[in-house]
Amino acid sequence: MFRRCYKLLTGSGCGGGCSSNTINTLNNINIGVASPVVATPKKTKNLIGISKEDLTKQLTELGDFQSYRIDQIWSWIYNKGQKNIDNFSNLSNVQKSLLKEYYHIDYGTLDSDQLSKDGTRKILVGFSGDQVETVFIPEARRGTLCVSSQVGCTFGCKFCFTGTQRLVRNLNVSEILGQFMMARSLMNDFGHTTEKRLISNVVFMGMGEPLMNYRAASAALRIMTDPNGLSLSKSRITVSTSGVVPLIERLGKEFPGIGLAISLHASNNKTRSEIVPINQQWPIEELIKTCIEFSKLNTNKITIDKPEKIKEFASIIANAGLKVTIRQSRGQDILAACGQLKTESVKVKKTLPPQLATISE
Numbered sequence: 001m002f003r004r005c006y007k008l009l010t011g012s013g014c015g016g017g018c019s020s021n022t023i024n025t026l027n028n029i030n031i032g033v034a035s036p037v038v039a040t041p042k043k044t045k046n047l048i049g050i051s052k053e054d055l056t057k058q059l060t061e062l063g064d065f066q067s068y069r070i071d072q073i074w075s076w077i078y079n080k081g082q083k084n085i086d087n088f089s090n091l092s093n094v095q096k097s098l099l100k101e102y103y104h105i106d107y108g109t110l111d112s113d114q115l116s117k118d119g120t121r122k123i124l125v126g127f128s129g130d131q132v133e134t135v136f137i138p139e140a141r142r143g144t145l146c147v148s149s150q151v152g153c154t155f156g157c158k159f160c161f162t163g164t165q166r167l168v169r170n171l172n173v174s175e176i177l178g179q180f181m182m183a184r185s186l187m188n189d190f191g192h193t194t195e196k197r198l199i200s201n202v203v204f205m206g207m208g209e210p211l212m213n214y215r216a217a218s219a220a221l222r223i224m225t226d227p228n229g230l231s232l233s234k235s236r237i238t239v240s241t242s243g244v245v246p247l248i249e250r251l252g253k254e255f256p257g258i259g260l261a262i263s264l265h266a267s268n269n270k271t272r273s274e275i276v277p278i279n280q281q282w283p284i285e286e287l288i289k290t291c292i293e294f295s296k297l298n299t300n301k302i303t304i305d306k307p308e309k310i311k312e313f314a315s316i317i318a319n320a321g322l323k324v325t326i327r328q329s330r331g332q333d334i335l336a337a338c339g340q341l342k343t344e345s346v347k348v349k350k351t352l353p354p355q356l357a358t359i360s361e
């Protein structure tokens with residue numbers, strides 16, 4: 001057996017080392033023209049959305065990364081909003097090169113950016129050919145970002161424009177967080193202290209039912225609430241659901257202090273089942289029962305979304321021992337208000353993959 005010498009095959013210079021016998025043997029063999037070696041580009045992972053535990057494990061396997069380096073990397077990504085790994089100045093050149101070899105940073109693409117006359121800003125963010133809408137709602141004492149959790153939705157609530165778009169797919173954790181990173185980047189809102197941030201609150205109230213994409217939504221919540229991550233207090237985050245009862249209590253247990261919003265829309269089962277079809281599976285009695293359990297685990301209040309006789313109904317709920325807020329709609333002129341979000345993304349496959357037909361836990 002002999003090894004092929006690339007320099008010999010290509011006629012380029014040789015520093016020696018091979019015996020003349022080896023070279024003669026090679027010269028007498030018709031081995032044809034060597035085809036150029038084309039390196040296949042390595043698929044890199046998006047650093048946005050990788051949990052601290054997974055990143056620690058992955059970088060430990062790569063070597064040369066002490067555990068405190070993970071906090072430094074997270075600080076560059078989530079606190080400073082730095083997208084260029086070359087600018088991670090407290091890492092060595094070797095570490096930066098290793099990171100670049102295996103990872104990239106991607107918020108998605110900014111496909112449109114609209115401003116309402118009331119200051120509400122709606123952005124359309126693209127991910128691998130699909131698009132979702134994200135809405136920023138400025139108020140006197142806070143700025144709330146409404147993020148999407150799915151492209152389309154299976155639930156078909158009658159009041160909701162998203163419900164007319166079939167479910168295309170669940171967003172992954174990078175895509176849920178990418179919306180936040182994109183909005184914060186557009187508003188130059190990185191690197192500030194909590195008090196000075198424009199985006200102070202987050203609501204999972206955009207396209208899709210977040211509890212039907214629990215795995216990705218909860219992974220995003222962990223990074224949002226990690227002090228080394230996006231460092232948002234749980235009390236500044238609200239998850240909105242049309243009433244996926246089995247996961248409301250789990251959300252409360254895993255994220256004590258987080259806010260919950262319920263799209264109630266009617267106070268009796270007959271009407272609610274017509275407006276919010278999921279009510280047929282989990283009727284109002286079960287929903288209220290689980291909300292009471294949730295409120296025992298959480299100090300934060302529950303928001304009820306119900307246009308008719310809202311004050312009257314809110315007082316009934318409040319008398320039952322729940323803290324209730326009545327939510328206002330914003331950004332109606334740019335179709336950014338609750339229930340007005342819809343994109344052009346369409347479902348390609350004819351049948352729903354089984355994993356999307358059930359709750360993603």
Ligand code: SF4
Nearest residue numbers: 153156157160163208
């Ligand atoms: S309200 Fe929520 S759950 Fe109902 S169709 Fe719209 S996005 Fe889906």
